[in-house]
Amino acid sequence: MHVSVSDENAEREPAAQQVSAFLERRREQIAQRWADASLFRTVFTVSRDEAVEAGRSVAAALAAVAATGRLDDIRDPGFAAVRDQLGRMAASRGRMGIGADGLADEVAALREPVTELLRAEFPDPYAPEAQECLLALTVLMGTLRLVVLETTVSAGEEVIARQREQLNEVATPVIKLWESTVAVPLIGTLDSARSQVVMESLLDAIVAERARFAILDITGVPTVDSLVAQHLMKTVAAARLMGAECIVSGIRPAIAQTIVHLGIDLGTVLTRSSLEDALAYALSRQGVEIAPVRAADAGAR
Amino acid sequence: MTGPSGNGPAGFGPPIAGPSGAGPMGGHGFTVPVLRLGDILLVTLQGELHDGMAEQLQQDITERIAHTRVTGVVIDISGVDIVDSFLGRVLAEIAAGAGLLAARTVLAGMRPAVAITLVELGLTLAGLRTALDVERAMEMLTAGEQDGGSP
Numbered sequence: 001m002h003v004s005v006s007d008e009n010a011e012r013e014p015a016a017q018q019v020s021a022f023l024e025r026r027r028e029q030i031a032q033r034w035a036d037a038s039l040f041r042t043v044f045t046v047s048r049d050e051a052v053e054a055g056r057s058v059a060a061a062l063a064a065v066a067a068t069g070r071l072d073d074i075r076d077p078g079f080a081a082v083r084d085q086l087g088r089m090a091a092s093r094g095r096m097g098i099g100a101d102g103l104a105d106e107v108a109a110l111r112e113p114v115t116e117l118l119r120a121e122f123p124d125p126y127a128p129e130a131q132e133c134l135l136a137l138t139v140l141m142g143t144l145r146l147v148v149l150e151t152t153v154s155a156g157e158e159v160i161a162r163q164r165e166q167l168n169e170v171a172t173p174v175i176k177l178w179e180s181t182v183a184v185p186l187i188g189t190l191d192s193a194r195s196q197v198v199m200e201s202l203l204d205a206i207v208a209e210r211a212r213f214a215i216l217d218i219t220g221v222p223t224v225d226s227l228v229a230q231h232l233m234k235t236v237a238a239a240r241l242m243g244a245e246c247i248v249s250g251i252r253p254a255i256a257q258t259i260v261h262l263g264i265d266l267g268t269v270l271t272r273s274s275l276e277d278a279l280a281y282a283l284s285r286q287g288v289e290i291a292p293v294r295a296a297d298a299g300a301r
Numbered sequence: 302m303t304g305p306s307g308n309g310p311a312g313f314g315p316p317i318a319g320p321s322g323a324g325p326m327g328g329h330g331f332t333v334p335v336l337r338l339g340d341i342l343l344v345t346l347q348g349e350l351h352d353g354m355a356e357q358l359q360q361d362i363t364e365r366i367a368h369t370r371v372t373g374v375v376i377d378i379s380g381v382d383i384v385d386s387f388l389g390r391v392l393a394e395i396a397a398g399a400g401l402l403a404a405r406t407v408l409a410g411m412r413p414a415v416a417i418t419l420v421e422l423g424l425t426l427a428g429l430r431t432a433l434d435v436e437r438a439m440e441m442l443t444a445g446e447q448d449g450g451s452p
Binding site for chain 2: 196199200203204206207210211212234235237238239240241242243244268
């Protein structure tokens with residue numbers, strides 16, 4: 001298979017070389033024309049020179065790729081030089097509300113000005129040699145389009161991965177409510193990965209704060225199914241092994257009913273309806289009582 | 302730790318513990334130290350516990366409880382990296398045996414990683430009382446039965 005590809009390339013190589021030479025020779029003209037195309041014009045709004053400069057580097061990269069003869073290879077090192085720049089341009093278009101399809105159209109629109117220039121190079125645009133070159137250039141521009149889209153997609157994936165990580169960090173704070181009492185307000189759906197993070201940070205906090213009581217507040221958990229209940233019970237069991245008593249609070253009436261309907265047995269878990277009740281329980285077990293300050297004492301302050 | 306001064310010579314393992322008689326050393330050359338602090342026995346586990354050692358330890362503890370009148374046993378596992386189902390069973394058996402002799406057992410100092418592993422394995426050690434560290438465990442035992450441990 002590899003052999004057949006190189007055979008094909010060998011046949012087309014003169015065309016590819018010609019296209020490369022053409023892109024080098026006409027780089028300035030191409031860049032000027034591209035600067036008026038919507039992709040460059042809308043990204044580089046400040047000065048036209050910037051757009052021309054960007055067009056020049058893209059044309060240079062295309063020439064480098066054409067010189068290697070691998071017109072349809074999006075991994076060609078020739079693209080490495082402009083990959084960053086294309087990514088920034090794509091991101092900038094994305095911020096303006098242009099989706100992947102719009103971007104693809106804009107990159108496709110870059111082809112017309114170049115093919116026009118190439119056609120003008122030949123005395124007879126219908127000669128086999130001219131057709132050959134035009135085809136090579138078309139393939140090359142198609143590859144450019146793919147490169148731009150691939151850059152956009154991978155940038156999107158990076159963002160998603162980073163945000164997922166941030167979500168895990170942000171979503172599980174452990175708060176010290178009172179001496180030797182810690183609480184975790186759980187927000188959002190509790191899946192295995194998140195419950196693992198919750199468990200780890202809770203156990204670490206129990207050690208750090210020397211906590212006797214740990215409160216898991218599920219006010220912000222939209223639904224409780226058997227899987228979520230299982231995660232909760234695991235966390236409670238782990239906290240107990242560390243010598244802390246665990247209280248699950250924030251069970252709304254609807255959730256209480258769901259748990260009963262599903263037949264989930266939370267019998268081993270201490271539950272309270274609100275965080276306030278859970279804290280009151282923890283305090284009373286520690287022999288702490290909160291009483292209003294008497295009027296005379298308050299006046300003395 | 303209160304140090305050896307408060308401990309008395311009878312505090313160290315079976316070989317020098319008078320009442321329990323000449324305890325066998327076990328087949329592995331060394332045993333798990335069992336210290337007596339007042340009315341409480343302190344057992345410090347470290348590293349891995351082999352079958353022979355575990356059996357020896359169970360025997361030591363029950364004999365010590367029977368001959369001295371201790372009311373509580375603290376098992377310190379802060380130096381243990383891996384708790385498997387075998388060690389889990391040994392701990393539960395020690396607690397059950399001590400319970401028959403009217404002594405309460407508290408497991409102290411489990412590491413977070415160990416706790417997570419145990420829970421993932423489904424070993425919640427439901428019958429055992431637990432404490433954050435030895436100090437807390439001593440508090441629990443001296444404070445009396447008010448702290449149940451398991452709900």
